[in-house]
Amino acid sequence: VPQSFGDRLARQVAKRSSQLVLGLDPDPMRLWPRATELAAARAGGHPVSSAARAARAVSAHCELAMDAAGEHCVAVKLQVACFERLGPPGWAALWEVCDRARERELLVIADAKRGDVAITAAAYAQAFLGETPTPFGTVAGLGADALTVNPLLGQDSLLALVETARQRGRGLFVLVRTSNPGAADVQALALAEGGTVSERLAAMVAELGSGCVGAAGLADVGAVVGATAPAALEILRQAMPCSVFLLPGVGAQGGRVEDLAPAFAPGPAAGLIAVSRGIVDAYERTGMDPALAAEREAARLRELAWKLA
Amino acid sequence: VPQSFGDRLARQVAKRSSQLVLGLDPDPMRLWPRATELAAARAGGHPVSSAARAARAVSAHCELAMDAAGEHCVAVKLQVACFERLGPPGWAALWEVCDRARERELLVIADAKRGDVAITAAAYAQAFLGETPTPFGTVAGLGADALTVNPLLGQDSLLALVETARQRGRGLFVLVRTSNPGAADVQALALAEGGTVSERLAAMVAELGSGCVGAAGLADVGAVVGATAPAALEILRQAMPCSVFLLPGVGAQGGRVEDLAPAFAPGPAAGLIAVSRGIVDAYERTGMDPALAAEREAARLRELAWKLA
Numbered sequence: 001v002p003q004s005f006g007d008r009l010a011r012q013v014a015k016r017s018s019q020l021v022l023g024l025d026p027d028p029m030r031l032w033p034r035a036t037e038l039a040a041a042r043a044g045g046h047p048v049s050s051a052a053r054a055a056r057a058v059s060a061h062c063e064l065a066m067d068a069a070g071e072h073c074v075a076v077k078l079q080v081a082c083f084e085r086l087g088p089p090g091w092a093a094l095w096e097v098c099d100r101a102r103e104r105e106l107l108v109i110a111d112a113k114r115g116d117v118a119i120t121a122a123a124y125a126q127a128f129l130g131e132t133p134t135p136f137g138t139v140a141g142l143g144a145d146a147l148t149v150n151p152l153l154g155q156d157s158l159l160a161l162v163e164t165a166r167q168r169g170r171g172l173f174v175l176v177r178t179s180n181p182g183a184a185d186v187q188a189l190a191l192a193e194g195g196t197v198s199e200r201l202a203a204m205v206a207e208l209g210s211g212c213v214g215a216a217g218l219a220d221v222g223a224v225v226g227a228t229a230p231a232a233l234e235i236l237r238q239a240m241p242c243s244v245f246l247l248p249g250v251g252a253q254g255g256r257v258e259d260l261a262p263a264f265a266p267g268p269a270a271g272l273i274a275v276s277r278g279i280v281d282a283y284e285r286t287g288m289d290p291a292l293a294a295e296r297e298a299a300r301l302r303e304l305a306w307k308l309a
Numbered sequence: 310v311p312q313s314f315g316d317r318l319a320r321q322v323a324k325r326s327s328q329l330v331l332g333l334d335p336d337p338m339r340l341w342p343r344a345t346e347l348a349a350a351r352a353g354g355h356p357v358s359s360a361a362r363a364a365r366a367v368s369a370h371c372e373l374a375m376d377a378a379g380e381h382c383v384a385v386k387l388q389v390a391c392f393e394r395l396g397p398p399g400w401a402a403l404w405e406v407c408d409r410a411r412e413r414e415l416l417v418i419a420d421a422k423r424g425d426v427a428i429t430a431a432a433y434a435q436a437f438l439g440e441t442p443t444p445f446g447t448v449a450g451l452g453a454d455a456l457t458v459n460p461l462l463g464q465d466s467l468l469a470l471v472e473t474a475r476q477r478g479r480g481l482f483v484l485v486r487t488s489n490p491g492a493a494d495v496q497a498l499a500l501a502e503g504g505t506v507s508e509r510l511a512a513m514v515a516e517l518g519s520g521c522v523g524a525a526g527l528a529d530v531g532a533v534v535g536a537t538a539p540a541a542l543e544i545l546r547q548a549m550p551c552s553v554f555l556l557p558g559v560g561a562q563g564g565r566v567e568d569l570a571p572a573f574a575p576g577p578a579a580g581l582i583a584v585s586r587g588i589v590d591a592y593e594r595t596g597m598d599p600a601l602a603a604e605r606e607a608a609r610l611r612e613l614a615w616k617l618a
Contacts, residue, residue, distance in 0.1 A: 025432075
């Protein structure tokens with residue numbers, strides 16, 4: 001039996017003294033200039049498609065960002081949509097970036113927000129966390145350490161994902177309260193039974209995670225809770241006492257690290273602060289070299305968060 | 310300006326006298342035997358990875374299924390998870406199957422159930438419905454005619470998808486009431502304001518779709534409504550009078566075509582019956598040749614549905 005995700009994460013957080021997650025949401029039109037140069041050099045003059053060239057540049061960009069800011073982080077969060085839009089070469093770049101993250105001893109969170117009926121959820125579990133049996137041999141999936149998932153289809157839609165994750169010491173982050181302005185449209189709806197949709201989802205997360213709480217006191221089923229809704233944080237922490245919170249929305253979306261203390265109540269690894277544009281695009285605000293600006297901003301955020309825990 | 314999705318669909322339904330959608334959810338361990346043979350023959354003895362061989366077989370399987378049952382259908386619904394689990398070659402197979410469907414004049418519904426914050430939703434729109442600008446030229450997306458999407462993140466998360474779909478005469482199917490047993494866990498929750506989560510989602514769908522109702526009276530924002538919940542069908546039809554309903558769950562999941570009449574109230578193209586295993590695995594129940602069994606079952610379901618409309 002592999003070590004549980006909660007314990008793996010707690011060890012990683014302790015080792016790196018960090019709860020910062022580097023978000024990688026590469027936009028081909030906003031890559032670091034050095035990435036575009038590197039990709040051109042690696043192509044070596046061979047004719048390749050626009051998609052393949054863009055995918056190479058995206059991969060180089062992510063590698064440069066990890067080289068710059070990775071030492072301050074426990075994990076990378078790969079925004080799968082940004083790779084998917086480049087088609088098959090983009091999907092290959094996603095795999096490549098995942099390998100590069102592992103070489104740097106960073107955990108990989110696949111931010112894919114998948115959710116479907118049980119038989120399809122099992123296929124997504126194979127794609128991201130497990131492997132697929134075929135008549136031609138077993139095909140390995142992406143091998144992410146954790147996956148973000150959407151619970152709108154209910155508990156049975158999550159069980160196949162939990163099963164695969166648990167068998168392999170991987171984790172899930174279930175959407176409970178997202179960081180976007182429209183989050184309230186559905187998630188904040190008040191229920192006739194009392195509470196909100198988010199609170200109902202939180203109860204589901206707590207129940208699913210109760211089957212695997214590690215020595216560090218953390219479950220393998222966590223929650224996505226936007227840093228943009230600090231008022232909801234305390235209530236959701238009470239509802240999910242053992243769940244790791246993945247906290248997006250700091251920086252570009254307006255969330256502040258200083259407001260996130262309730263997330264860390266169960267311990268330093270109980271909250272992961274995911275910052276994408278705030279780190280990768282820091283150079284646009286400062287005029288510094290992209291790598292240097294990213295390194296400094298990551299160091300600053302890491303320290304700010306570590307003081308809270 | 311391209312023709313609206315509602316009008317494109319209405320024309321296709323009229324042309325084919327069918328509302329049947331062939332669902333393709335290929336499991337590499339349950340492919341038609343002929344697909345595995347074809348894939349081996351096409352490989353031609355060159356050494357290729359397990360993933361590439363499985364992806365070839367999956368692609369061949371989908372092509373054979375379309376050849377067998379496609380003439381009775383208006384569209385194919387490609388279950389993206391089943392391709393994703395084969396990694397980059399699986400993603401290439403998805404693109405290939407999409408091309409094969411277009412050659413057969415079948416509309417393509419990408420069943421991906423994507424949903425994310427606005428900036429990421431825009432990336433998914435590029436991936437499935439649009440294209441992505443890059444410094445190396447524009448990269449075309451999958452080019453699906455419609456995409457299934459998850460509304461848990463609220464209206465702003467759907468707007469970027471609606472915008473891209475509308476510009477290009479494509480459609481969306483928003484999850485409103487899914488076909489799985491756990492659907493009730495979240496979607497059927499009663500709200501303090503009255504109604505259920507599903508009904509709230511239905512109101513959102515009706516509002517989003519009101520911006521583009523074609524000459525045939527159908528909007529470009531439709532809804533996924535499981536054929537397994539016929540009791541909900543009438544209420545949801547009233548709430549979404551112009552939306553096309555994508556109706557999964559007939560066959561393997563227990564839904565019956567005979568119960569779906571309310572879906573077709575606005576007209577013959579207002580409901581699409583998506584059947585996957587019921588058609589593709591029909592040979593397992595009958596002992597016939599897979600293609601013949603699929604053809605007969607598709608013909609039967611098409612006729613059954615056409616009588617309702």
